[in-house]
Amino acid sequence: MGSWFDTIGTWLFKYPPRAFARGEFVTAPVLPVGLLAGMALLLLAVVVVTHGRLRTLSVQDRVILGTLRALSLAALIACLFRPGLVTAAAVPQRNVLAVLFDDSRSMRIADAGTGRDTTTRVSAVQQRFADSSALVRALSARFAVRRFRFAASATPVRSSAEVQALGTRSDLAQSLDDAREDLEGMPLAGVVLISDGADNGTASLDDALLALRARRVPVYTVGVGQERFARDIAIERVQAPRRLLSGAAGVVEVDVRVRGMDNARVPLTLEADGRVVATETVQPPARGDLSTVRVRIPPLPTGVHRLAVRVRPLPTEIVTQNNEWQTSLEVRAGPxxxxxxxxxxxxxxxxxxxxxxxxxxxxxxxxxxxxxxxxxxxxxxxxxxxxxxxxxxxxxxxxxxxxxxxxxxxxxxxxxxxxxxxxxxxxxxxxxxxxxxxxxxxxxxxxxxxxxxxxxxxxxxxxxxxxxxxxxxxxxxxxxxxxxxxxxxxxxxxxxxxxxxxxxxxxxxxxxxxxxxxxxxxxxxxxxxxxxxxxxxxxxxxxxxxxxxxxxxxxxxxxxxxxxxxxxxxxxxxxxxxxxxxxxDVPAPFDVTATPTRVAPGEAVVLRAQLASPQFEDINDAQVSAIVTGPAGTSEVFSLEWSLRDDGSYSARFTPRDTGRYTVDAVARTGRDSLQAVTTTVLVDERGADVAQAELRAPLLRRIAEETGGVYYPLAEAAALADDATFTNAGVTVREAKDLWDMPAVFLLVALLLAAEWGYRRWRGLA
Structure with a gap:
């Protein structure tokens, strides 16, 4: 539908709607403005006087005919002002266009296309953005295209064929930052973000968009997939404690999205280390499609436990990976x-x-x-x-x-x-x-x-x-x-x-x-x-x-x-x-956390330590290190650097390679003193959290486009991207003045007004 409107709009107004959104209206009168204004007033007076003397006409006829005649003259006089549109357009082959492909597991869902042509999201993207496609050829003719694939972070690729949809997390903010920093110093005309919008990253999206706006770089977003599954049950949000004291019970709050169940109840189970410790029933809500279930965690032994929340899949679900959620729970001894x-x-x-x-x-x-x-x-x-x-x-x-x-x-x-x-x-x-x-x-x-x-x-x-x-x-x-x-x-x-x-x-x-x-x-x-x-x-x-x-x-x-x-x-x-x-939740003077607590092999984990004195005064001059022990028992030592933003805060990154549980023990040295931190854990598996909200999140992608001056397209309408991306204020541009007085819409308007006047006369028997 959108492409038809764009085509008609471009034919009527000479230029695509994107040019008007980006351009600046100007005038270049053929005569002095005062003279043109006087001519307009004189012609208007002539019309009023002429129609006022036609006593044989009724008041209604004089008003309608006079208005139509005045509007026709106004349109012609407006053309004498020579309205124009000044636009900034990217100079061909002098700018870089970054294209980011979503490489997360949610792109494997087979809901792209319609009917028998349904295919996976990643396949549909690879077909649309193949090197031989008309869209990519048009983009390559105007820009130096740089391709990235992203999940938890963005990495360069040579073509869309390298996108495998293996990532278990979609961090849109981090990926936009990575692409922007990788292209730092280059004339970046725009960013194309191709995704289902299943953002579950930890970085601040507002900060990432602010950095792009500061460089006036628009983000063109392309949405892939269905915005609403007809039949699906999914765990959308889980709120669970990270630590508990030995002997204490906890509560896990689970938001379950329920669609197409016909009031059937579905069991939900809570597992600790593979053993079912609690069960509840998901009741389809009377209104909406979200049902909140609260499950009690019974007292667990001291140590680190693997918690899993599961709901039984429906027989005809499109995606079942969002029926499970996992995390780690630490039970400490006290007292x-x-x-x-x-x-x-x-x-x-x-x-x-x-x-x-x-x-x-x-x-x-x-x-x-x-x-x-x-x-x-x-x-x-x-x-x-x-x-x-x-x-x-x-x-x-x-x-x-x-x-x-x-x-x-x-x-x-x-x-x-x-x-x-x-x-x-x-x-x-x-x-x-x-x-x-x-x-x-x-x-x-x-x-x-x-x-x-x-x-x-x-x-x-x-x-x-x-x-x-x-x-x-x-x-x-x-x-x-x-x-x-x-x-x-x-x-x-x-x-x-x-x-x-x-x-x-x-x-x-x-x-x-x-x-x-x-x-x-x-x-x-x-x-x-x-x-x-x-x-x-x-x-x-x-x-x-x-x-x-x-x-x-x-x-x-x-x-x-x-x-x-x-x-x-x-x-x-x-x-x-x-x-x-x-x-x-009372903090210790020295504590260490890992973010996120669940990743896939090859995804980075950020370690953050907070260090304070016994009086809880932040310490900035300490030596902080972390010993990371993998599931095979091998250990690696990382040095945590002091963060300039926060007092007493230290951070480092490590990338797990194997699946299983990693333990992190941090040590801080301040002079002769040494402090041992509470151990934290990281869960590494192939599932991840990317499919927890697997439906296309078009509102998020629209927001990214609107806040940066870009445009949102469904994948089927992405062909307009090549023309729209040309009009940009970023990178190397040239300003052009385009005449608007000779638009087909102006001719049609004058013709329509004159035809309406003649038609009214014929209808009233005056012609």
């Missing part, structure tokens, strides 16, 4: 130390510590004020730990991974200690949980302190609620809380929801404020008076860490209420998971 500060003896202190006492992965260190300047210390390492109460230095405070504040007033801390608490979250990246209590939150005077901004709820100044009444609230999870890993009280999501509905109410004595922007409410409370929006558990990210408020003062009722059986483990489960959540 992680948590400091619990309580300002008064109360049951919450004893029951919370008792709930996690048998959890070997976490250790709650208790500090309770028993009298003025006297403290009860529980779980300390030695006789000197917390001897003088709350830590007075960052060195001591930052050794903990999380802090719990009970019913303790702000005056218990010095101003420096309150600032340390805020820095513990934002700088150290620790977890902070504030419990409800008579001397907590606003009633404890925390409003206006450095700690107040770190909390997810606003606070107003109040007084300690020493004897005030407690408000009973029935606690229920919100929509976000129902799927949160810390709030899963049973093995399945449905059983967990039912358990929440049966728990006895708790009480609160604090005036809890509203949620801050960016905070999330996980538990809400309903009072006996009917109010149902009382915040009970809320959290937010703050700097590197996170903070949460649990507004109830007596969660121990979930253990001691008469309705709770003696053998019930709800209270223990709740607090074990809550504390594990607090410490899960």
């Amino acid at each position: 992680d130390r948590v400091l619990y500060v309580e300002g008064e003896p109360r049951p919450e202190f004893a029951f919370l510590r008792r709930a996690v006492n048998e959890d070997s992965a976490v250790q709650v260190v208790g500090l309770m004020r028993s009298a003025e300047r006297k403290y009860l210390r529980l779980g300390v390492r030695d006789s000197l730990e917390l001897l003088n109460g709350f830590p007075a230095t960052r060195d001591e405070l930052f050794t903990y991974r999380a802090i719990i504040l009970g019913s303790v007033e702000a005056a218990f801390f010095t101003g420096e200690q309150l600032r340390m608490l805020a820095d513990f979250v934002s700088v150290r990246g620790g977890g902070l949980l504030v419990l409800g209590g008579r001397a907590s939150l606003g009633e404890g005077g925390f409003a206006g302190t450095p700690l107040a901004d770190a909390l997810p709820l606003t606070m107003t100044r109040g007084e300690i609620n020493a004897e005030g009444p407690a408000l009973p609230v029935q606690v229920r999870p919100t929509r976000a809380g129902e799927i949160h890993p810390a709030l899963q009280l049973r093995e399945s999501l449905m059983a967990s929801r039912q358990r929440w509905d049966s728990l006895p109410p708790l009480t609160t004595v604090n005036q809890l404020g509203s949620l801050r922007a960016g905070a999330t409410l996980l538990l809400s409370g309903r009072s006996e008076g009917g109010r149902s929006d009382i915040p009970v558990l809320a959290w937010q990210r703050y700097g590197r860490g996170m903070s949460a408020v649990f507004g109830a003062q007596d969660s121990w009722l979930w253990r001691m209420d008469a309705a709770i059986p003696v053998e019930d483990q709800t209270h223990q489960t709740f607090w074990r998971q809550m504390i594990r959540w607090l410490v899960d």
